[in-house]
């Protein structure tokens with residue numbers, strides 16, 4: 001039987017991660033036409049309403065049903081503020097990869113980093129996975145800061161590892177592994193006591 005991620009809602013501090021819905025189509029269309037989003041993600045350009053509908057109805061559903069991943073809306077006060085997903089999941093090896101974008105109206109609150117931490121902890125503690133990888137183009141400083149604020153560890157630079165509209169890019173590779181969570185749990189009381 002195919003191993004899959006369950007369909008859940010995850011509660012964060014001031015936001016929730018929930019499944020995408022048809023109601024999100026307009027916001028997804030607007031967010032995915034934003035210049036910064038299109039600079040770093042190889043999305044269709046222009047990004048039309050039918051692309052967003054296909055994302056909600058086909059791409060997100062297929063990701064979960066195939067077991068390869070799961071897609072969430074980052075929801076603040078009932079409105080989509082971004083999107084975060086797990087992809088390329090290898091259940092046998094215990095690995096998955098996180099990706100995200102935040103809509104222009106949601107930026108500046110570290111939502112990507114906070115959502116990444118919540119989702120990665122869920123994957124490692126709740127779904128039996130061992131390693132979550134995150135890759136950000138070397139020029140994408142906001143994404144690298146988001147990875148770092150989520151507690152991901154920088155491993156190095158994968159050369160010529162991605163394609164964006166502007167051309168090929170090197171990508172910084174980060175990861176969070178299960179032992180990192182044990183370390184932060186063990187370390188907190190020690191810190192508090194010093």
Ligand SMILES: CC(C)(COP(=O)(O)OP(=O)(O)OC[C@H]1O[C@@H](n2cnc3c(N)ncnc32)[C@H](O)[C@@H]1OP(=O)(O)O)[C@@H](O)C(=O)NCCC(=O)NCCS
Nearest residue numbers: 036037040100101102107108109110111112141142143145
């Ligand atoms: C990357 C992205 C998701 C971050 O969104 P966010 O969570 O709202 O991030 P914030 O605006 O709160 O910024 C997070 C950090 O990056 C820094 N930052 C933001 N824009 C920056 C820039 N252009 N250059 C350098 N640092 C920047 C912020 O100062 C903040 O740093 P801090 O944590 O030290 O305070 C968002 O910029 C985005 O959607 N970009 C386009 C899509 C994308 O790049 N996806 C990731 C592909 S790997």
